[in-house]
Amino acid sequence: MKKILVTGGAGFIGGNFIKYMLEQYEDVFICNLDKLTYAGDLRNLESVKEDSRYSFIEGDICDKNLLNRIFTENEIKGVFHFAAESHVDNSIAGPEVFVKTNVLGTFQLLETARNFWMSDPFVVKEQYKNARFLHVSTDEVYGSLGEDGFFTEETSYAPNSPYSASKAGSDMLVRSYYHTYGLNTVITNCSNNYGPCQHDEKLIPVIIRKAISKEKIPIYGDGKNIRDWLFVKDHCKALDIAFQKGRAGEVYNIGGSCEKNNIQIANLICEILDDINRLEKGGSYKQFISFVKDRPGHDRRYAIDSSKMMNELDWRAETKFEDGLKETVRWYIEKYKELL
Ligand SMILES: NC(=O)c1ccc[n+]([C@@H]2O[C@H](COP(=O)([O-])OP(=O)(O)OC[C@H]3O[C@@H](n4cnc5c(N)ncnc54)[C@H](O)[C@@H]3O)[C@@H](O)[C@H]2O)c1
Numbered sequence: 001m002k003k004i005l006v007t008g009g010a011g012f013i014g015g016n017f018i019k020y021m022l023e024q025y026e027d028v029f030i031c032n033l034d035k036l037t038y039a040g041d042l043r044n045l046e047s048v049k050e051d052s053r054y055s056f057i058e059g060d061i062c063d064k065n066l067l068n069r070i071f072t073e074n075e076i077k078g079v080f081h082f083a084a085e086s087h088v089d090n091s092i093a094g095p096e097v098f099v100k101t102n103v104l105g106t107f108q109l110l111e112t113a114r115n116f117w118m119s120d121p122f123v124v125k126e127q128y129k130n131a132r133f134l135h136v137s138t139d140e141v142y143g144s145l146g147e148d149g150f151f152t153e154e155t156s157y158a159p160n161s162p163y164s165a166s167k168a169g170s171d172m173l174v175r176s177y178y179h180t181y182g183l184n185t186v187i188t189n190c191s192n193n194y195g196p197c198q199h200d201e202k203l204i205p206v207i208i209r210k211a212i213s214k215e216k217i218p219i220y221g222d223g224k225n226i227r228d229w230l231f232v233k234d235h236c237k238a239l240d241i242a243f244q245k246g247r248a249g250e251v252y253n254i255g256g257s258c259e260k261n262n263i264q265i266a267n268l269i270c271e272i273l274d275d276i277n278r279l280e281k282g283g284s285y286k287q288f289i290s291f292v293k294d295r296p297g298h299d300r301r302y303a304i305d306s307s308k309m310m311n312e313l314d315w316r317a318e319t320k321f322e323d324g325l326k327e328t329v330r331w332y333i334e335k336y337k338e339l340l
Helices: 012-024 042-048 064-074 088-093 096-117 162-181 203-212 232-245 262-276 307-313 321-335
Strands: 002-007 028-034 054-058 078-081 118-120 132-138 185-190 192-194 217-220 226-231 251-254 259-261 289-292
Touching (some): 002 012, 002 064, 012 028, 054 064, 064 096, 078 096, 078 232, 088 162, 096 118, 096 162, 132 162, 132 232, 162 185, 185 232, 192 232, 192 321, 203 217, 217 262, 226 232, 232 251, 232 307, 251 307, 259 262, 262 289
Parallel strands (some): 002 028, 002 078, 028 054, 078 132, 192 226, 217 289
């Protein structure tokens, strides 16, 4: 039985990941530790809450006594660390909690894993010899790209927002635990995820909600900021593979090879809505798109080179963007049906 700790499992990616793992494996036991901040929503896990292979603990990753208890009581042999403050806009308004959760929280988790799995630096206790700490991070640590080029695992860090700076700090701590103590770590840096169960505040849910409410759809600046979009289920599979087959101490970039700017995303969503929920008065949902003042420090372009994941671990993003986006729009139409 694989006993794993998932942090932040009531959030978007963590919740999708828990469901993915329970579907994939019979012999897994997942402990989900989540503080249930505004971003956590246990409704994301309604379908698995009675599963005997799953347990939920409400708590903070900064609480070292709680972490010790969870590791000891559950004999944790693997960590998938998703818990974070994750919204760039919030990090501009209030950066402190980003440092607390993303940096100090990651530190407490690393310390707990080290003390629990290892007897000395580079000496792993026999029963934990395959135990591994997978840290989920972001491509935003690399800063912004010009019109050309891609982020590789060798790209220098250049975080531009308090969010990305705090994630960069957490990545550095994870790296140091591998080099200093020999903790078995893997870091993944992924691009923008999309899919069911993402928090209402993020770009794609905002576009869908505003459109079906027939309100202005706010697009920052000129709408030309480019992101590389990754369907969340493809990401979950990549994390599972990186955990099982990745090399200790390595970094793997995970991208969707799907660059779109914000205005393209808004147009595509409006076209999907035009098809499945025609406006009574005719016309397209595109009429609601409107441009608003840009976010300070708004990175222009992110794009990931996933060739290390593809060549070394035989993973690639499989979902066509149009298909993933349709699935996502349908999921949110159900969620927001009272707004229609
Ligand atoms: N969503 C993306 O597009 C994206 C892209 C790149 C990287 N990431 C990274 O992936 C991870 C998951 O992102 P997400 O979009 O699912 O985030 P999310 O905001 O949807 O979920 C975060 C979860 O962490 C929990 N949490 C926050 N602080 C906590 C604490 N102190 N202790 C315990 N739990 C806490 C929240 O309650 C929430 O359930 C994050 O580390 C994020 O940096 C996300």
